[in-house]
Amino acid sequence: MEAFTRLTSAAVPLPRPNIDTDQIIPARFLSRPREVNHGDFLFHDARRVPGTGERDPEFPLNREVFGAARIILAGRNFACGSSRESAVWALFDAGFRCAIAPSFGDIFRTNGMKNGLLPVVLPAEAVAALIGQIEAAPGAEVTVDLRTLEVTFPDGSVHGFEVDPFARHCLLEGLDEIGLTLSLEDEIAAFERRYGRENAR
Amino acid sequence: MQAEEAMSEAPRTMFEKIWERHRVLEREDGQTLLYVDRHLVHEGGAAAFAALRRRGLAPRAPERIFTVPDHYAPTDSRRLDDIRDPRHREMIEQLARNSEEHGIRHFGLGGPEQGIVHVIGPELGLSQPGMLIVCGDSHTSTHGALGALAFGIGSSEVAHVLATQTLWQRKPKTMRITVDGRLGEGVSAKDVILAIIARIGAAGATGHVIEYAGSAIAGLSMEGRLTLCNMSIEAGGRAGMVAPDELAFDYLAGRAYAPEDWEAALARWRALPSDSGAVFDAEVTLDGGAIEPMVTWGNSPEEALPIGGTVPGPEAAADAERRETLARTLDYMGLAPGMALEGLAVDRVFIGSCTNSRIEDLRAAAAVARGRRVAESVEAWVVPGSEAVKRQAEAEGLHEVFRGAGFDWREPGCSMCVGMNGDIARPGSRVASTSNRNFMGRQGPGARTHLVSPAMAAAAAVSGHFTDVRRLLAGGG
Numbered sequence: 131m132e133a134f135t136r137l138t139s140a141a142v143p144l145p146r147p148n149i150d151t152d153q154i155i156p157a158r159f160l161s162r163p164r165e166v167n168h169g170d171f172l173f174h175d176a177r178r179v180p181g182t183g184e185r186d187p188e189f190p191l192n193r194e195v196f197g198a199a200r201i202i203l204a205g206r207n208f209a210c211g212s213s214r215e216s217a218v219w220a221l222f223d224a225g226f227r228c229a230i231a232p233s234f235g236d237i238f239r240t241n242g243m244k245n246g247l248l249p250v251v252l253p254a255e256a257v258a259a260l261i262g263q264i265e266a267a268p269g270a271e272v273t274v275d276l277r278t279l280e281v282t283f284p285d286g287s288v289h290g291f292e293v294d295p296f297a298r299h300c301l302l303e304g305l306d307e308i309g310l311t312l313s314l315e316d317e318i319a320a321f322e323r324r325y326g327r328e329n330a331r
Numbered sequence: 332m333q334a335e336e337a338m339s340e341a342p343r344t345m346f347e348k349i350w351e352r353h354r355v356l357e358r359e360d361g362q363t364l365l366y367v368d369r370h371l372v373h374e375g376g377a378a379a380f381a382a383l384r385r386r387g388l389a390p391r392a393p394e395r396i397f398t399v400p401d402h403y404a405p406t407d408s409r410r411l412d413d414i415r416d417p418r419h420r421e422m423i424e425q426l427a428r429n430s431e432e433h434g435i436r437h438f439g440l441g442g443p444e445q446g447i448v449h450v451i452g453p454e455l456g457l458s459q460p461g462m463l464i465v466c467g468d469s470h471t472s473t474h475g476a477l478g479a480l481a482f483g484i485g486s487s488e489v490a491h492v493l494a495t496q497t498l499w500q501r502k503p504k505t506m507r508i509t510v511d512g513r514l515g516e517g518v519s520a521k522d523v524i525l526a527i528i529a530r531i532g533a534a535g536a537t538g539h540v541i542e543y544a545g546s547a548i549a550g551l552s553m554e555g556r557l558t559l560c561n562m563s564i565e566a567g568g569r570a571g572m573v574a575p576d577e578l579a580f581d582y583l584a585g586r587a588y589a590p591e592d593w594e595a596a597l598a599r600w601r602a603l604p605s606d607s608g609a610v611f612d613a614e615v616t617l618d619g620g621a622i623e624p625m626v627t628w629g630n631s632p633e634e635a636l637p638i639g640g641t642v643p644g645p646e647a648a649a650d651a652e653r654r655e656t657l658a659r660t661l662d663y664m665g666l667a668p669g670m671a672l673e674g675l676a677v678d679r680v681f682i683g684s685c686t687n688s689r690i691e692d693l694r695a696a697a698a699v700a701r702g703r704r705v706a707e708s709v710e711a712w713v714v715p716g717s718e719a720v721k722r723q724a725e726a727e728g729l730h731e732v733f734r735g736a737g738f739d740w741r742e743p744g745c746s747m748c749v750g751m752n753g754d755i756a757r758p759g760s761r762v763a764s765t766s767n768r769n770f771m772g773r774q775g776p777g778a779r780t781h782l783v784s785p786a787m788a789a790a791a792a793v794s795g796h797f798t799d800v801r802r803l804l805a806g807g808g
Contacts, residue, residue, distance in 0.1 A: 215487060318355055
């Protein structure tokens with residue numbers, strides 16, 4: 131996994147609640163292996179004019195000023211719905227490394243932490259203020275620091291956030307958990323001996 | 332040790348009991364390694380198997396893993412060769428190959444056990460009270476209806492469980508949703524869960540495991556409880572559960588994978604329900620008697636109203652952002668403020684999905700369809716949840732009822748709930764669907780999904796528009 135420590139970048143605002151993972155990547159693109167660049171599938175239908183396939187110039191992701199954005203800002207319950215990890219892959223492959231919202235779908239939040247995409251929960255008022263600052267100055271930069279657990283807005287204000295300490299450690303170091311858990315083989319085997327045949331069948 | 336003993340005497344929730352029983356170890360920061368009893372895998376597991384292969388690892392406990400194709404399963408045939416899209420066929424074949432390679436029990440396409448993973452788990456007795464069950468699918472919450480802790484995980488976590496049979500978790504919060512009273516005629520578990528989501532919102536239970544309680548819940552059938560728990564994720568909940576009781580035990584008795592030592596299992600299961608006095612982090616109560624047949628009107632399951640309701644207008648939106656979202660939703664859905672839901676014409680009807688494709692769902696729909704005809708303008712499908720449901724329905728003659736009424740009687744799979752196998756609706760078409768998500772594009776680009784119960788879906792099919800099923804049940808219309 132790619133490590134995340136600190137990121138300064140433009141942020142693209144999607145100020146809507148309940149943006150689901152079906153919108154982030156429609157189901158018909160889910161049969162591709164991870165090696166395929168999923169960035170092209172990101173908001174595939176949402177960013178196009180229905181019926182024509184043309185890119186909608188109004189959709190924030192299509193605006194040139196946000197072309198280099200690596201942070202996505204969204205309304206409450208971002209990436210709710212399906213557990214598809216390809217929602218994270220699509221964002222990651224399109225260059226995003228961080229998402230900021232008042233709340234996230236639980237599974238997406240976990241998927242993000244395991245794939246180098248940091249989900250940051252800030253209070254709704256703070257997210258609204260940040261979106262306001264970005265809309266006033268599109269392309270303005272935001273800094274997200276996983277070491278200090280702080281987001282710095284374009285106006286210089288600093289906002290703390292919380293991340294699960296274990297997942298934070300893994301993301302800071304770029305570790306994946308499987309290797310770590312495999313080193314706990316003795317504990318797992320001991321559990322299995324205690325547990326015996328319970329729930330084996 | 333003393334502290335531990337004191338803790339064990341404090342009243343515990345069912346969730347806490349299952350959590351503690353599966354704890355392999357807990358780190359100082361609270362992160363807990365949990366042991367997984369059952370790992371269910373559908374075609375979406377491909378990336379996880381590939382990740383395992385890259386590392387040169389094999390599944391740690393293949394006997395605890397069960398695989399079944401459902402998302403890409405064709406519903407017009409049982410033959411792989413009939414699948415037109417080679418990618419879809421490959422997803423199904425890959426799952427069979429991975430299962431065979433690792434000695435995993437696979438319920439293959441065309442076999443007698445195949446079906447939607449969340450239908451066959453309970454049906455085969457794989458899902459049992461007190462178990463920790465995971466699957467790379469958000470609707471894994473379904474299995475909680477049997478008193479299990481069951482939740483959906485992502486692909487990286489699927490790989491982790493394959494490799495280690497364990498999962499790192501932070502303890503979620505608990506929420507009890509109590510529904511008391513008697514459900515009215517024509518009101519089903521689907522209406523209950525839609526009413527709950529409408530009340531608490533699509534993120535209302537984020538970070539929580541829900542326990543459903545109260546007399547209206549205890550009064551639900553097993554199928555109804557499965558429907559209820561299924562949509563916990565639509566309320567943001569990590570999992571949903573119902574205390575196991577005699578109904579659950581009777582349901583499991585004699586199933587293919589029921590415990591070998593039944594008496595020992597029963598003794599464990601009887602100790603599972605939350606202790607009286609157990610404290611939940613959040614409590615919600617609803618009056619079951621006040622719940623009516625529900626219809627969603629928007630693109631989030633929280634946007635649901637009783638059938639007698641009207642589409643909300645901008646005055647219902649709290650702020651400019653919500654007004655903009657509402658305008659966009661109504662534009663997508665082809666609705667205008669003030670429109671009545673009843674009478675809204677439908678183009679397609681889909682009865683199926685892990686939410687509502689079990690035998691009781693098909694009986695409820697057939698009761699409405701019997702002696703009636705699907706409206707000329709409507710294409711109506713019934714997709715049974717599994718081969719076993721299909722066999723049972725055919726033994727009861729339900730397929731004849733549906734066919735006689737003009738429904739298409741199809742083969743088991745996820746089908747139009749998610750459209751991955753190509754079963755989708757045309758842009759702009761309005762679908763009465765018994766599935767779980769009314770997201771934009773969920774049933775095909777531009778498709779307009781309204782979530783309803785099986786009886787309400789059948790009522791829409793024969794009426795050509797949404798209507799109050801209670802009127803049809805009373806002999807009208």
